[in-house]
Amino acid sequence: MAETLAAQDRAQPASQGNDAVIVFDHVSLAFDEKVILKDVSFTVKRGRTKIIIGASGAGKSVTLKILLGLLKPDAGGVWVNGRQVDRLPEVDMMQVRADLGMVFQEGALFDSLTVRENVGYKLYEEFRLPIPEVDVRVKEVLGFVGLDEFIDRMPSALSGGQRRRVAIARAMAAKPKILLYDEATTGLDPITATTVDDEMIKLRDFEGVTSIIVTHQLRDAFWVAQHAAKRGPKGEVQIVPADVQKERDTEFMMIRDGLVLFEGDARELQASQDPYIREFLS
Numbered sequence: 001m002a003e004t005l006a007a008q009d010r011a012q013p014a015s016q017g018n019d020a021v022i023v024f025d026h027v028s029l030a031f032d033e034k035v036i037l038k039d040v041s042f043t044v045k046r047g048r049t050k051i052i053i054g055a056s057g058a059g060k061s062v063t064l065k066i067l068l069g070l071l072k073p074d075a076g077g078v079w080v081n082g083r084q085v086d087r088l089p090e091v092d093m094m095q096v097r098a099d100l101g102m103v104f105q106e107g108a109l110f111d112s113l114t115v116r117e118n119v120g121y122k123l124y125e126e127f128r129l130p131i132p133e134v135d136v137r138v139k140e141v142l143g144f145v146g147l148d149e150f151i152d153r154m155p156s157a158l159s160g161g162q163r164r165r166v167a168i169a170r171a172m173a174a175k176p177k178i179l180l181y182d183e184a185t186t187g188l189d190p191i192t193a194t195t196v197d198d199e200m201i202k203l204r205d206f207e208g209v210t211s212i213i214v215t216h217q218l219r220d221a222f223w224v225a226q227h228a229a230k231r232g233p234k235g236e237v238q239i240v241p242a243d244v245q246k247e248r249d250t251e252f253m254m255i256r257d258g259l260v261l262f263e264g265d266a267r268e269l270q271a272s273q274d275p276y277i278r279e280f281l282s
Contacts, residue, residue, distance in 0.1 A: 011082070012025070012077075012079035012082060012084070013025055013077075019045045019046045020043040020044070020045055020046075020079075021044055021045065021046045021080070021081060021177070021178060021210045022043065022044040022050075022067065022079070022080055022178070022210070022212070023042075023043050023077075023078065023079040024040055024041055024042050024043070024063070024066075024076065024078055025041055025076050025077045025078070025079075026039050026040070026041055026075065026076040026077075027039070027040045027041070027066065027073045027075070027076035027077070027078060028040070028073060028074050028075040028076055029059075029062065029066070029071065029073045029074050030074060035257075035258050036059045036062050036258055037059045037062060037063070037073070037255075037258045038257075038258040038259050039075075039076070039259070040059075040063070040076070040255070040258070040259070040260055041076075041260070042253055042260065042263065044210055044211075044212060044251075045210075046177075046208075046210055047204070047208045047209070047210055047249075048210060048211075048249050048250065048251065049200075049204055049210075049211040049212075049213060049224065049225075049249070049250040049251070050211070050212050050213070050250075050251050050252075050253060051212075051213045051215065051221045051224065051225060051250060051251070051252050051253070052212065052213070052214045052215075052252075052253050052254075052255060053215060053216060053218070053221060053252060053253070053254050053255075053280075054216070054254050054255040054256055054261075054280075055216070055256070055280070056216065058255040058256055058257065058258070059255050059258050060214045060216075060255055061182055061183075061214055063212070063214070063255075064102070064180050064182055064212065064214060066078055066085075066086070067080060067085065067100070067180065067212070068093075068097060068100065068102070068180070069085050069086075069088065069090070069093040069096065069097070072086055073086055080096050080099075080100070080178070081096065081099060081177075081178075083096055098174065098176070099176045099177055099178055100176055100178050100179075100180060101171030101172055101174070101176040101178065101179045101180070102171055102179075102180045102182070103164070103167050103168055103171045103179065103180070103181045103182065103184045104167065104182050104183075104184075105182055105183035105184065105186050105187075108167065109155040109163055109166060109167060109170075110155070111154070111155055111156065113154075113155075114151070114152050114153065114154055115142070115147070115150050115151050115152065115153050115154075115155070115158070115166055116135070116138055116151045116152060118155065118166060118170055119138045119141060119142060119166065119169045119170045119173050120134040120135070120137070120138045120173065121170065122170070122173060122174050123137060123138075123173055123174060127174065137173055138151070138169075138173065139151065141169040141170075141172055141173050142166075142169050144169065144172070144199075144202070145165040145166070145168055145169045145199050146165070147162060147165055147166060147169065150162065150166075159192070160187065160188050160192060161188055161192035161193070161195050161196060164184055164185070164188065164196045165195065165196060165199055167184075168184075168196070168199050168200075168203075172203065172207070172209075176209075177208070177209060177210060178209070178210045178211070178212075179200075179203060179209050179210070179211045179212075180211070180212050180214075181200065181211065181212070181213045181214065181215070182214050183214060183215055183216070183217075184196055184200075184213070184215070185197065185215065185217050185220045186215075186216075186217065190219065193217065193219075193220050194220075194223060196220075197220050197223045197224050197227075198227075198229070198239050200213065200224050201224055201227055201228065201229045201239060202229045202237060204229075204250075205228055205229040205230070206229060218281065221252070222266055224250065225242070225247060225250040225252070225265070225266040226241060226242050226247055226266055227239050227240065227241060227242055228240055228241070228242040228243070228246045247265055247266055247267065248265045250265065250266070251263060251264065251265060252264060252265065252266060252268075252269045254269075254277065254280070256276060261274070261276065261277070262274070262277060269281070
């Protein structure tokens with residue numbers, strides 16, 4: 001038993017630094033003969049964003065499932081907030097997931113629940129918070145995404161972009177410090193997708209949220225990386241071009257055939273002369 005606990009509590013690699021909130025250390029995973037990830041290593045520092053891009057089937061979404069403990073790697077280690085999640089039993093993973101918010105493709109809202117009930121679901125079902133306390137938080141996060149007036153509507157009465165923003169509100173309701181986005185803008189028109197991108201930017205810049213964004217939508221990826229949120233003279237939210245340092249705080253990682261082909265900021269990605277990357281960006 002002592003040996004098992006020691007394995008579960010093994011410290012993340014010291015080389016990753018104390019500000020690394022997420023660590024993948026030489027992670028590999030295969031389904032039968034199909035290799036999904038091969039010796040993948042990366043970190044995400046506190047308050048930073050990692051954008052994972054690549055072709056369909058490259059292994060992007062699998063990284064999120066491993067972080068959530070839904071898949072276990074065949075080799076390597078994975079740490080979230082200093083805990084090695086690939087070694088944790090399910091009961092302990094529940095504690096880790098409490099600090100993880102997830103935004104799925106299509107939003108994945110409960111069709112039979114109102115916006116209020118969708119956003120507050122985790123708070124009263126899992127955290128058992130009193131309904132008045134839940135309502136306060138629900139109104140707060142819906143105000144953050146600009147949808148407080150839709151609180152009593154059903155998901156069927158919302159546009160695609162509004163449903164995604166409700167999904168973001170639901171993900172942030174429990175105040176997680178890490179948010180995972182899995183193709184959050186897929187299927188949306190460019191203007192609507194930008195409203196979702198802006199919410200990701202606001203959470204990063206106003207709330208200090210650490211994020212991993214999995215996407216094949218390059219326009220949205222570069223928008224998040226190259227813009228910042230600030231308050232105007234009257235307290236209004238403004239989305240403006242990011243300065244060079246802010247751009248560098250958002251890193252891209254490209255996965256190809258289970259391998260990390262590229263890691264770096266937006267400018268480095270755009271300047272890459274790798275033939276595959278040039279074709280992917282074109």
